[in-house]
Amino acid sequence: MEKIIAGKIINMTEDGYLIKSSEWTIDVARELAHEEGLLLLPEHFRVIEFLRHLHTSNQNITLRQISKSNVADIKTLYELFPGAPLKKAARIAGIPKPTSCV
Amino acid sequence: MENEPSPLKKVCIVCSKGSLEDVYAALVLTNGAVMEGMEAYLFFTFFGLDAITKKQMNHLRTATLGNPSLRMPGGVAFPSLLGFLPGVESGVSFMMKKRMDELDIPPVDEFLEMITAGGGKIYACKLAMDMFKLQKKDLWEGISGVLTVGEFYEKSGGSSTQIIFV
Numbered sequence: 001m002e003k004i005i006a007g008k009i010i011n012m013t014e015d016g017y018l019i020k021s022s023e024w025t026i027d028v029a030r031e032l033a034h035e036e037g038l039l040l041l042p043e044h045f046r047v048i049e050f051l052r053h054l055h056t057s058n059q060n061i062t063l064r065q066i067s068k069s070n071v072a073d074i075k076t077l078y079e080l081f082p083g084a085p086l087k088k089a090a091r092i093a094g095i096p097k098p099t100s101c102v
Numbered sequence: 103m104e105n106e107p108s109p110l111k112k113v114c115i116v117c118s119k120g121s122l123e124d125v126y127a128a129l130v131l132t133n134g135a136v137m138e139g140m141e142a143y144l145f146f147t148f149f150g151l152d153a154i155t156k157k158q159m160n161h162l163r164t165a166t167l168g169n170p171s172l173r174m175p176g177g178v179a180f181p182s183l184l185g186f187l188p189g190v191e192s193g194v195s196f197m198m199k200k201r202m203d204e205l206d207i208p209p210v211d212e213f214l215e216m217i218t219a220g221g222g223k224i225y226a227c228k229l230a231m232d233m234f235k236l237q238k239k240d241l242w243e244g245i246s247g248v249l250t251v252g253e254f255y256e257k258s259g260g261s262s263t264q265i266i267f268v
Contacts, residue, residue: 074219082139086137
């Protein structure tokens, strides 16, 4: 489905993930975060950029990858993206819904 | 009329076995619940206590005897008699751990830390500890407490709660 986010038409899945991660911009991230009730700080952006990097380099998208990279430890990730950190961060980062079980 | 979907809010998982695959099933279920934003409790009892006993937790094994699903690489059935030989069980368990590491599945202590960092709670069963003569000092430091069965049920209340037994 198409949705207007930050003044742009964006293709999205039923559960709200970007279909083309190339359509992502920082303003799109801010608006998606706003939908989640989050105001993005530089710490959020470090996680988002790292997730986009994992996605473009075809690596596993897991919380452990993020914590191993020293971008943010697990506890911080739960604080930055409360509730469901990996799903929320992936959605805001404009990458597909994570399919990993860990 | 369709029923309103009512998402699961809390899971209470009981792990009574200490083999690698059973403990990991419980850990993946618990961590998965935490990652979905659910309340999650993991209660270790009987042989499951190995998963939170400092001496054993990172040395769990998978059984090579009496395990009909065990196969050699390539899918050939694992000859049961081989399971008797010294070192075979360690070797098979090592392979399993290597595969898990490739999938980014952490060692037991790190997995427990991931769960508690996300707000999940780990408990030990009092009765089983008494049986195995374990004391709190023998257990991993991150556990939230030692519970009786009654206390476990008290924690399992709430309408959107499930109890899962591993």
